[in-house]
Amino acid sequence: MMRRFKHLFSQFLSSTSDQNFLRFIHLIENLVSKVLAIAMIVVILFAVIDLGRFLINDLQTGNDVPLLKHLIEIFGLFLNILVALEILENIAAYLRNHAIQLELVIITALTAVARKIIIYDSKEAGGDYSGLAFAILSLSISYWIVRHVNHSQPKE
Known part of the structure; x- marks a missing residue:
């Protein structure tokens, strides 16, 4: 009995070598990325349907200028879809290159x-843009640094 246990334990240890474990992690990463991509596609489709429904309802109200009344809300819906598409592109890029x-x-x-800036309601938030300004400045500097580093490195 003890010999059988030692044999099973040694088989377990050999099957959990670093290489096998890394393959297992890679498999899980791919699976999770694909599930996230499918979920993001569903979110995007629902967002597009929601935008279409909003536009149709707004046009059917019969107001003189229905779209202008809700222009900021419409822009917010459009930009939500664009952000979701960007996230989907990030997931697709990860699946292609296996790197973020x-x-x-x-x-x-x-x-x-x-x-956030486009749909920002200064009346509701008190007109303080300092947090958003700092976020934009930080992200812009980060983007410039990353872009500069990526384009100054020689291509392989």
């Missing part, structure tokens, strides 16, 4: 902050 592309992540963050 920092430049894409920063661009996605800049798009999200730009969305």
Whole structure:
């Protein structure tokens, strides 16, 4: 019995070698990335349907200028979809290259902050833009540094 246990234990240790474990991690990463991509596609489709429904309802109200009344809300819906598309692109880039592309992540963050600025209600927030300004400045500097480093390195 003890000999059998030692044999099973040694087989377990050999099957959990670093290489096998890393293959298992890679498999899980790919699976999770694909599930996230599918989930993001569903989110994007629902967001597009929501935008279409909003536009149709707004046009059917019969107001003189229905779209202008809700222009900021419409821009917010459009930009939500653009941010979701950027996130989907990040996931697709990860699946292609098996690495997170920092430049894409920063661009996605800049798009999200730009969305926040476009739909920003200064009456509700008291008109303080300092946090958003700092976020934009930080992200812009980060983007410039990453882009400069990426384009100054020789291509392989």
